[in-house]
Amino acid sequence: QKEVEQDPGPLSVPEGAIVSLNCTYSNSAFQYFMWYRQYSRKGPELLMYTYSSGNKEDGRFTAQVDKSSKYISLFIRDSQPSDSATYLCAMTYHGATNKLIFGTGTLLAVQP
């Protein structure tokens, strides 16, 4: 079993939809949770960074962490065609921050 599981998609939604992207994990020690966005032929870029449980909002993006269920989510409101990309979750824990564990990524397509 992988430490981090992520549905690869592809996920296709119409413009303006609310998108929900999810990851589950098995290591209860994970404390730091990140979402990266990767456009085609580009390197990943950090979207959201959260510590422990709870929600964090940044514009149209909301990151949610539920440590009791070992489940993290990224919500995108009012999705735009420019949001079309692969979204990678990543996580680590205190004392192991040199090693970030990535999900395999979910490919999102927002149709105009």
Added chain:
Amino acid sequence: EAQVTQNPRYLITVTGKKLTVTCSQNMNHEYMSWYRQDPGLGLRQIYYSMNVEVTDKGDVPEGYKVSRKEKRNFPLILESPSPNQTSLYFCASRTGLGELFFGEGSRLTVL
């Protein structure tokens, strides 16, 4: 502009022919790392470096070498490439707060 620069971006080579992928960052970050990205397997860490002359293995170090002689540069060396090293490679550097900045990737094909 803050950036991580990798070269070459694309390379086709043959089994056994040594190659080096260069990586340079202009953000004065102490931490740098190399990842490979494969379909269905995601990003996996090859090596990382906490500072000049300090390197350590990641999850998939076999067949790779690195060196860190200067803070800004962190080359990845494949001494004797094999077809299973065909992959998309990313170099990254990290801020003190843990944010990784990735290069644009180097697509390597080993025939």
